[in-house]
Amino acid sequence: MERLTLGVNGEAREVTCDPAVPLIYVLRNELGLKGAKLGCALEQCGACTVLVDGESVQSCVRAASEFVDSEIVTVEALERDRVGAAVQRAFVAEGAAQCGYCTTGMVVAATALLKKTPAPARNALAEALHGHLCRCGSQARVLAAVDRACREIRDAV
Amino acid sequence: MPSSSSLARHPGLDEWLSIGADGRILLRTGKVDIGQRVSTALAMIAAEELDVDPERIEVSRTRTGIDPNEGVTASSLSMEDSGNAARAAAATARRHMIARAASELGVDIDSLEVDDGTVGSRATNRSVTYWDIQGGRPFDIPVDTEAPAKPPRDHRIVGTAATPRAMAEIVTGRYEFLHDMARPGMLHARVVRPPHYGARLEALDEALNQRLAERGISVVRDGSFVAVAGADEYGTARAAEQIYDAARWNIGTGIPPQDIYERLTANERESLPVIEGTPVEEPVPPLGRPPRGAATMLEARYEKPYLMHGSIGPSAALAHWQNGRLRIWSHTQGVYLLRDAIAEALGMDPQDIEVAHAPGPGCYGHNGADDAAFDAALVARALPGTPILLKWSREQEHAWEPYGSCMAMMLRASLSEEGEVLEWSHESYSDTFNMRPRAGPEKAGAARLLASRYRADPPPRFVPVPALVRHMGIHRNLDPLYDFPNRRLVKNLVRGLPLRTSALRTLGAYGNIFAIECFLDELAAAAGIDPVAFRLAHLKDVRARETLEAASHRMNAWPAVEGRGRGLGFARYKNLQAYAAVGVELEVTDAADLRLHRMVVAADAGEIVDRAGLVAQMEGGVLQAASWTLYEEVTFDRDGVTSRDWDGYPVLRFDNVPEVETVLMERPGEAFLGAGEAAAGPTAAAIGNAVHDATGLRLRRLPFTPEAVRRAAMAD
Numbered sequence: 001m002e003r004l005t006l007g008v009n010g011e012a013r014e015v016t017c018d019p020a021v022p023l024i025y026v027l028r029n030e031l032g033l034k035g036a037k038l039g040c041a042l043e044q045c046g047a048c049t050v051l052v053d054g055e056s057v058q059s060c061v062r063a064a065s066e067f068v069d070s071e072i073v074t075v076e077a078l079e080r081d082r083v084g085a086a087v088q089r090a091f092v093a094e095g096a097a098q099c100g101y102c103t104t105g106m107v108v109a110a111t112a113l114l115k116k117t118p119a120p121a122r123n124a125l126a127e128a129l130h131g132h133l134c135r136c137g138s139q140a141r142v143l144a145a146v147d148r149a150c151r152e153i154r155d156a157v
Numbered sequence: 158m159p160s161s162s163s164l165a166r167h168p169g170l171d172e173w174l175s176i177g178a179d180g181r182i183l184l185r186t187g188k189v190d191i192g193q194r195v196s197t198a199l200a201m202i203a204a205e206e207l208d209v210d211p212e213r214i215e216v217s218r219t220r221t222g223i224d225p226n227e228g229v230t231a232s233s234l235s236m237e238d239s240g241n242a243a244r245a246a247a248a249t250a251r252r253h254m255i256a257r258a259a260s261e262l263g264v265d266i267d268s269l270e271v272d273d274g275t276v277g278s279r280a281t282n283r284s285v286t287y288w289d290i291q292g293g294r295p296f297d298i299p300v301d302t303e304a305p306a307k308p309p310r311d312h313r314i315v316g317t318a319a320t321p322r323a324m325a326e327i328v329t330g331r332y333e334f335l336h337d338m339a340r341p342g343m344l345h346a347r348v349v350r351p352p353h354y355g356a357r358l359e360a361l362d363e364a365l366n367q368r369l370a371e372r373g374i375s376v377v378r379d380g381s382f383v384a385v386a387g388a389d390e391y392g393t394a395r396a397a398e399q400i401y402d403a404a405r406w407n408i409g410t411g412i413p414p415q416d417i418y419e420r421l422t423a424n425e426r427e428s429l430p431v432i433e434g435t436p437v438e439e440p441v442p443p444l445g446r447p448p449r450g451a452a453t454m455l456e457a458r459y460e461k462p463y464l465m466h467g468s469i470g471p472s473a474a475l476a477h478w479q480n481g482r483l484r485i486w487s488h489t490q491g492v493y494l495l496r497d498a499i500a501e502a503l504g505m506d507p508q509d510i511e512v513a514h515a516p517g518p519g520c521y522g523h524n525g526a527d528d529a530a531f532d533a534a535l536v537a538r539a540l541p542g543t544p545i546l547l548k549w550s551r552e553q554e555h556a557w558e559p560y561g562s563c564m565a566m567m568l569r570a571s572l573s574e575e576g577e578v579l580e581w582s583h584e585s586y587s588d589t590f591n592m593r594p595r596a597g598p599e600k601a602g603a604a605r606l607l608a609s610r611y612r613a614d615p616p617p618r619f620v621p622v623p624a625l626v627r628h629m630g631i632h633r634n635l636d637p638l639y640d641f642p643n644r645r646l647v648k649n650l651v652r653g654l655p656l657r658t659s660a661l662r663t664l665g666a667y668g669n670i671f672a673i674e675c676f677l678d679e680l681a682a683a684a685g686i687d688p689v690a691f692r693l694a695h696l697k698d699v700r701a702r703e704t705l706e707a708a709s710h711r712m713n714a715w716p717a718v719e720g721r722g723r724g725l726g727f728a729r730y731k732n733l734q735a736y737a738a739v740g741v742e743l744e745v746t747d748a749a750d751l752r753l754h755r756m757v758v759a760a761d762a763g764e765i766v767d768r769a770g771l772v773a774q775m776e777g778g779v780l781q782a783a784s785w786t787l788y789e790e791v792t793f794d795r796d797g798v799t800s801r802d803w804d805g806y807p808v809l810r811f812d813n814v815p816e817v818e819t820v821l822m823e824r825p826g827e828a829f830l831g832a833g834e835a836a837a838g839p840t841a842a843a844i845g846n847a848v849h850d851a852t853g854l855r856l857r858r859l860p861f862t863p864e865a866v867r868r869a870a871m872a873d
Contacts, residue, residue: 018391025391034337035330039469040551041394044803047469075330088328092320095769098777099192099519100327100334101470107328126811133803135469136192136519137780139814141773 004068008033009077015064023059023067024048027074035075035104039133046132049105050074056112056128075104083153084111090149091142098136106132110146119150161241161302163187167225170253170296173246174203178292180274182209184243185217187227188235189490190322192519193833194770195235197322199243201766205314206247206306207287208271216322220513221496229491229593231522231660233734233831240766240829248304250296257290309764309825316825318769323516335488335515336473340544343475344375345390346536347397349383350553351611353797354657355409357381358611362403369396376400377539380613384536386545394550411795412655418460418858421565421586424653427623428584431646434636434732435627441647444569448579448643451571453683459568459672460858463656463791464561465806470518471549472525472558476537483510483537487530488517491593495527498594498602499534502609502616521781523593523660525549525558528607531594535608555806556798557607560791561661562588563654564631566672570641576684578695580643583635585669586651589621590630592659605659623650628731634666634838637673638729639695655793663834666730667782670838671859674726675845679855688846689725700761700822701729701736707759707820708738715755720744722851726842730835736761736822737835739779741815741843745851749863749870751787751844753815758839761822763830771832772819778836779817784809786841790860 002019005012008031015030022041027033027050039047041060048060051073078084087110090096097103106129113120113128120128125146134142167173175183184203190196196216204211217224227238251271258276259266262285268278277284309316326332351358358381366376374387374396385400387393429436447454475486483505489495492512500507512530520526533547549557564587571579596602600616603609609616624630632648681691689709696702705727712723722745727738742755758775765771788807791800800806841859849855854869 018389021391028337029390033330034333037334037336037470038548039471040803042551042802044551045469075328079329088325091328092324095321095324095773097192097321097324097327098194098773099469099517100323100332101468101518103327104330123812126814129811132811133469133808135467135521135781135808137777137784137809138773139780139809139811140776140817143811143814 002065004065006064006067006072007070008072009074017064019065020063022061023064026064027059033074033076037101037104039102045102046105046109047102049108051108051112054112054115056109058131075108078107078111081111083114086152087111087114087146087149090145090152094141094145094148096138096141096145098138102132102134106142110149114146114149114153118153161238161245163225163227163238163242164245164300164302168299170246170249170298170300172225173242173300174250176287176291178288180213180286180288182207182214183217184214185224186239186243187219187225188230188239189219189514190516191230191490193235193774194321194767195239197319197770198236198766199239200322201314201319202240202243203247205312206244207251207274209274211314211319213274218514219492221492221511226493229494231490233730233833233835235831236766236829237831242300244306245302245304246300248306249298249301252304253296253298254287254290258285261285261290315764315766316768319767321770332516334470335475335486335517336470336548338475338486338515338546340475340477343544343546344386344388344540345393346384346386346533346545346547347394348532348547348549348553349385349397349401349404350557351381352406352408353411355411357407357409358383359405359407361400365399365403375540377536379535381611382535382608384532384547386536386540412793412797414795415655417563417654418565420654421563421651424651426586426649426651428647428649429623431632431635431648434632436623436625436632436648442645444582444645447571450573451579452574453572454569455679455683456569457676457679457857459566459675461564461668461671462859463563464661464785464789465555465791465800466521466524466558466661467806467808468518468520468524468554471551471554472529473517473546473548474530474533475515475544475546476530476533477544478537478541481509483534485510485512485530485534486515487512487526488515488520489526489530490520490523494593494595495530497596498527498606499531501596501600502531502603502606503534503538521662522561523559525554527594528557531606531608552801555801559592559657559659562590562658564665564668566668568672568676570676570680572680572684576686576691578641578680581637581641582645583673584647584649585631585635585665586649587631587665587668588651588654588658590658590660590664591621591624621650623648628733629664631665633664633731634669634728636732638698638701638732639692640697641695656791656798663837666834667785667837667841670726670728671841671845674728674839674842675857678724678846678849692727704736704759704761704822705738707822708740708757711757711759711818711820712740712742715742721754722847722849724843724846724848724850726839726846728835728838730831735830735832735835737775737839739836739839739843741847743844743847743851745848745866749866751848751861753783753813756815757818757820758836759820759822760832760835761824761830762832763824763827765821765823766829768821771821774833775819775836776817778834779840780809780814782837782840783844786844786859786861787813788860788862
């Protein structure tokens, strides 16, 4: 067991954990941030995605100790973020979820993309979401939601 | 109003609806929300009849002993069962409360108007609310299926597009899935499965167990069933891996290598003719010579592989054993069914078990949810007083869930000189789709829970019999909706196939419709007739024609793009529920990749309740079926299932998501027609027909991978 200090959603959070434990277990079980979901623990499905220094990163394999010098942002904090909140509103407006298990990962990935590329081309969007699987078939609505978020962010400027 | 089997079982209004003194309304349902948004639609139906804001209505999460027993949330029956029950219950409640309001206000019933539960009258300034009248008190009256429901022209809620319930919580991560639940003193648990179906545990490494015990991790064993539980989730998951690696397994002979498509038509089987959609216990009529007047006779064999449900979240359950009583939270589709099966397995009175539904990842049929609940129950019983949250790993979800069976469909038809179908024969070969853990003789429920097979004292193995219910299992949509004379329809329940199977979205309908609708294009081509015209010439059902034409017209309006092909598929689910026609435009690249560009789905689901929910269900059905059709196939070898993660079992990704349009047929006042499974079969056929249109190749075995395209090109 080791004491780690992680920067999560703008706060320094101290946890005591096995240094090998993947980040998602710390977020969910130590910090109570359960928006990131465990889908495969293999970095294959994207349900566990969080922002790490602004990049979309899967949290299910890499050890928490690798992230001590990073700023982690989870889906729970996106409501306070202009782009993140716009993405969330757009997902609601387009009904871009069915069961919702994969949705938070997509919300995070879409936010990361729109922060860097405010008007992504369709193939850039598909590329950014390539690692995100959805079994219910919500993908067409997710694409529509990201388009809507782009428009909303652009119109607000 | 259409009657509902749910109301026959639960006739009392209080079983469905209660009005709180605080102005909240609780609608009870036995159908669970699994992402199909049934709770949104049910709330809309009740709100419409009651004239209240849908936000006032809470829709229950089904719990045994409290909520109505509506069987399983399956077969696209939720709107027909629970939707009709909710409408009748709300109409009954409204009539009752309006009568009470009239007498309270001393005015004529006809002068009353309701605004969000406040009943007022033009004849007086006074008003009274539902909660004044009824708050916190039982109705003590039966649901009256004759209670007048609103005419569709007065609908203000039903037929609109709703924001799905829980959506705001889902996108912000606040929505609590079963996997997120926590209880004081709770332990995390994992199962240790054998290497494959036939393997058995010989010995655990006791020294390892001792070391784990020192770390507070408990090992539970019953025969070859092994699980671990500990306070730390990751440590527990690691312990499960260590136990697996250190255990001595008798791996036996494994799964014999075999060609499932050869086995489907060679193995022992039970064959029944199907008449009007229903199997009959009579000899199968022989396939005779083509009828007189036949100018052309075509035969074709279509095939589909094993498919997995492949939920994005592995199956999980929370179980708590206290003082001889067991509480379970599960993402099962049937809480009562599961309760009774676990009672049977553990020799308990079902009254001593409560199963509550908790939200899980989409399941698309009978996946691992029930098995995980039983796993958790076994651990909870071994560790009484401790809440146990048990989760499967991704590998376990992939390798141990009950798959949708592989199938072979053998078709033959003869055409007259004019292109009229003179005879139609269709035989389907498949393993069972009917392995939900339904309690019955010889512990039939317990026997179908996965862990039972591995316990020290297993119940007798369950041997499925051919389902005789109309459009069930293998023969779902075997009987075409078209007006074909001289039908010869046969279901074959094939024995001795290698993988565990059960209900996957559409059961046999996906394979059967794929075959029928591709074969129709083959026949149309042989007759030199346009495929849509060929279908319409054999289709009297007006709503079927209109749905097919709606998709076809939309597709015809797309600008033509060089090098792309188009195809169409149609069916009415079970010939009784929603109609769906799917059109697709795609391209087959030089690398033999199928690129989906545009799709349209036209659907007639009867009266539309939640327009947005219905669109989402149709789109979701189309995209899931597109994934099955292009990519999916469960594979195995001697050492077990080899589709053990998302690399070994590829599915649709964002780079091949087409533009999807949905056209909803407007049928106000018509009965609800279950829509959740309607699009799948037509999607497969549309894609097959579009590949043929683009390349001239007829692909008859799913999935349509680049290898399959190249194989077909070589054979051409």
